[in-house]
Amino acid sequence: MSLMWVLVASGLYAEIAIITILLLPFISSRVWNRLFKSNFVAWFSSYASFYFRACVVALGLTVFEAWRQVRDKSEMYHEYKSDPSNFKAGTEALYLMKLFRAQRNLYISGFALFLWFVFNRLVRLIADHARVTAAGEASLAQAKSASEAARRLMNDAAKKHGDSGDASKQDNTALLTERDALKAKLEAESIARKSAENKLDAIKKQAEQTAKEYDRVSAECQKLQRELTALTGDGGDKKKD
DSSP states (O other): OOHHHHHHHHHHHHHHHHHHHHTOTTSOHHHHHHHHTSHHHHHHHTTHHHHHHHHHHHHHHHHHHHHHHHHHHHHHHHHHHHOGGGOOHHHHHHHHHHHHHHHHHHHHHHHHHHHHHHHHHHHHHHHHHHHHHHHHHHHHHHHHHHHHHHHHHHHHHHHHHHHHHHHHHHHHHHHHHHHHHHHHHHHHHHHHHHHHHHHHHHHHHHHHHHHHHHHHHHHHHHHHHHHHHHHHHHHHHHHHO
16 A cells, blocks of 8 residues: 555544544533534634635545556456456465455545545534534523522512502501591581581570560560559549549
């Protein structure tokens, strides 16, 4: 195996190892996200697009070269088998070995190119998942704080409402007491007014009776006075005679 195919095979094995590590379930995406945000990885990721395209081009060229070698070795083997005079067991094994190596290189380069796309996609998905998880946790924490604040406000409002309810109950009790006192006072004043009216009526009746009695007595007095005058006049006339 030449140096180029050794490098391609090493890259394939490295991709398999890295993808296997990335797929380990006990390593969370937040750990990978912190690793991706490190200074070295951040510096490397600034050129990630260039490196990705360069590796795609290089692996694509190796795939094309491996495919070309497979085609050439296959044509050479078929040409060799088409001439029975040159057919030898050792020579056939040599051609088959070269064809096998070319096919092996094609498989290695093809899988390396495929896993390179898988690796790039997996890293992006892990980073996106870590960002979404962090955003979800932040939203959840914000929602919890908002719910706690709303609960505190509701409790404060309930307490204020309870205090205002107690105060309103006390005010209502005071108003009812004052109303009852005013009602009792009004009833007492009404009774006193009725009593005063009754007394006034009695006084009026007594005054009327007194006036009538006075008129009667005055009339009798005048009558007696007239009778007395008449008697006095009759006595004077008799003395003159």
